[in-house]
Amino acid sequence: xxxxxxxxxxxxxxxxxTRQRIVEAAAQLMFERGVAxxxxxxxxxxxxxxxxxxxxxxxxxxxxxxxxxAHQTEAVLAAQEPQLSxxxxxxxxxxxxxxxxxxxxxxxxxxxxxxxxxxxxxxxIDPDARQExxxxxxxxxxxxxxxxxxxQRRGELSARADxxxxxxQTLTAVQGGLLLSQVRRDVDPVRAGLDMxxxxxxxxxx
Amino acid sequence: xxxxxxxxxxxxxxxxxTRQRIVEAAAQLMFERGVAxxxxxxxxxxxxxxxxxxxxxxxxxxxxxxxxxAHQTEAVLAAQEPQLSxxxxxxxxxxxxxxxxxxxxxxxxxxxxxxxxxxxxxxxIDPDARQExxxxxxxxxxxxxxxxxxxQRRGELSARADxxxxxxQTLTAVQGGLLLSQVRRDVDPVRAGLDMxxxxxxxxxx
DNA sequence: TCGCTTCTGGAACGTCAAGTCCAGAACGCG
DNA sequence: CGCGTTCTGGACTTGACGTTCCAGAAGCGA
Numbered sequence: 001x002x003x004x005x006x007x008x009x010x011x012x013x014x015x016x017x018t019r020q021r022i023v024e025a026a027a028q029l030m031f032e033r034g035v036a037x038x039x040x041x042x043x044x045x046x047x048x049x050x051x052x053x054x055x056x057x058x059x060x061x062x063x064x065x066x067x068x069x070a071h072q073t074e075a076v077l078a079a080q081e082p083q084l085s086x087x088x089x090x091x092x093x094x095x096x097x098x099x100x101x102x103x104x105x106x107x108x109x110x111x112x113x114x115x116x117x118x119x120x121x122x123x124x125i126d127p128d129a130r131q132e133x134x135x136x137x138x139x140x141x142x143x144x145x146x147x148x149x150x151x152q153r154r155g156e157l158s159a160r161a162d163x164x165x166x167x168x169q170t171l172t173a174v175q176g177g178l179l180l181s182q183v184r185r186d187v188d189p190v191r192a193g194l195d196m197x198x199x200x201x202x203x204x205x206x
Numbered sequence: 207x208x209x210x211x212x213x214x215x216x217x218x219x220x221x222x223x224t225r226q227r228i229v230e231a232a233a234q235l236m237f238e239r240g241v242a243x244x245x246x247x248x249x250x251x252x253x254x255x256x257x258x259x260x261x262x263x264x265x266x267x268x269x270x271x272x273x274x275x276a277h278q279t280e281a282v283l284a285a286q287e288p289q290l291s292x293x294x295x296x297x298x299x300x301x302x303x304x305x306x307x308x309x310x311x312x313x314x315x316x317x318x319x320x321x322x323x324x325x326x327x328x329x330x331i332d333p334d335a336r337q338e339x340x341x342x343x344x345x346x347x348x349x350x351x352x353x354x355x356x357x358q359r360r361g362e363l364s365a366r367a368d369x370x371x372x373x374x375q376t377l378t379a380v381q382g383g384l385l386l387s388q389v390r391r392d393v394d395p396v397r398a399g400l401d402m403x404x405x406x407x408x409x410x411x412x
Numbered sequence: 413t414c415g416c417t418t419c420t421g422g423a424a425c426g427t428c429a430a431g432t433c434c435a436g437a438a439c440g441c442g
Numbered sequence: 443c444g445c446g447t448t449c450t451g452g453a454c455t456t457g458a459c460g461t462t463c464c465a466g467a468a469g470c471g472a
Contacts, residue, residue, distance in 0.1 A: 183336060
């Protein structure tokens, strides 16, 4: 049990760049075809590295997958900025909903949530991956909750509202929406899910 | 492009039983470990058949997967009966929510939605499977919608309410809830998601 | 510049999984 | 009962995939 946060103590500038290239290629491929559908050979080729490099930076495919999870967590949160940090009024929530819908539209509804897809594929077969995904979702949920708490503190949201619960419900709607959007190749489910979440939040407005 | 509905013209009683055993074993294993995590050898052993039998009943693993999707669609809908067919008042909706939560609790939150998991894993890599999953979700959604339409027809639900949209939103909440429940190993997300959906429906009560 | 560490290329290995083949047993219709 | 079809067992082939190994190149602190 060693900390997952520090990954490889000594890395040259060049080393960091190579490692980064590998993780990015792997993340892209695993998003498109799933983890099982992505061979180390695929990653190798896409990143333009040799197989010894892969195993120089990652002890195994499982370790690479963990790095991909960390990478996608950052990517998902970053893609929602700056809106995600400012969900402190209904207008901001609406802007964020539009952003999420736009992102899914952009990719033609191919692929669901980068974290959600990994979660579905890995939860039952890789406990460590599951843990990291739980942490990733928690950060996302916390960002939403913080905005709602700010709304509440400033008196826009009823004191009866539970920002933690509302945040969980909103994330639930996003995940379900993205999953159905991916299967159906249609943005409606994401929009519908988020509209429901926002309507639900609105019932707690003052 | 041949019809998927008629699967193998001539099947002896014994043949049907064997085929059934294979599909059930495969469905179980694929639910637990994912499609990619389940080898034909695993299925073979679990079903107690020889590999020639597997390929006697299914042309390939992909074909077996389609049979599993069909099987899980029936199973998911059947598991929600009789509640699912009678979602025509708030009390019935609440009973159904409790049932879904209870089912997820029973399995210790291991595994998400049998259809949703398949959807996440297969949508991008198996177009035929994706299509079948779309059809499966559509049946589920239609069942919910029919209940809401009944409520509306009988005057309990506002004429402004869109049963189709509400059904999609409810299904979205279920899927997101089950996914998060699976990663977190905690029923809260399913309950939260369904509570939100029901609250949302309540805002259209007369 | 020297010497140690990190980084890289590419071949090779062992394993395992999907799918094939064939011979024979069970079945069921006439 | 007899014959064609369906069903079954198990060995085998083929290819892919994760991983290892080693030798050499590049980078970096002293």
